[in-house]
Amino acid sequence: MSARQEFTRVGPGLPPLCGDRAGALILGSFPSPKSRAQGFYYGHPRNRFWPLMASLTGEPAPAREDLDAKREIILRHDLAVWDVIRACTIRGASDASIRDVEPNDLAALVRRLGVTAVFCNGTTSGRLYEKYALPRTGLPAVVLPSTSPANAAWTMDRLRQAWGAALGPFVNNP
Structure with a gap:
């Protein structure tokens, strides 16, 4: 990230990815510029979210551009994906710079x-869920290690173990 990169007001983010029901809701903070450009969640080519979801659900890993396959992973397993933030002021893709949250x-x-x-x-x-949503949902959240490429300390195997232990009981295996 360039030190000269400007703050930008962005939003609304993406609509929720869900069917008519879901036992578990997976939340990000706000879609990255690559996700917003693609119009779909976790659009950065190095983000490990989709390969991880495929692994945890027993589905084939979808190609980056195969949005239908990604959508089906979530819908087939009674999951939902959304973001805590609808709109915010942000510098690039830096979660640390988020302010003016809606x-x-x-x-x-x-x-x-x-x-x-x-x-x-x-x-x-x-952190954002706890501040903005927990008082209204009453459901405490389990915070899992980020699938972002910036979280390189977490290998795919470690992510699979942590996410699998937490999310496994909620994955509907048809």
Whole structure:
């Protein structure tokens, strides 16, 4: 990130990725510029979210551009994906720079889908969820290690172990 990169007001983010019901909701903070450009979650080619979800659900790993396959992983396994933030001021893709937060209405989504567990993809989404959504949902979140390429200390095997232990009981295997 360039020190000269400007703060930009961005939003709204992406709509929730979900079916009519979901036992578990997986939350990011706010879509990255690559995700916003693609119009879909976890669009950075090095983000490990989609290969991880495929591994945990027993699905084939989708190609980066295969949005239908990614969508099916979530829908087939009664999961939901969204972000804590609807709009914010941010510098590039830096979660650390987020300010002027306008949160999504997570409580309404949780009620509509019947969500019983919330999982946050990284500490920023966990912190934001606790501040903006927990008082309205009443569901504490499990904060999982980020799948971002910036979290290189976590190998795919370590991510699979941590995410699998937490999310495994909520993955519907048809």
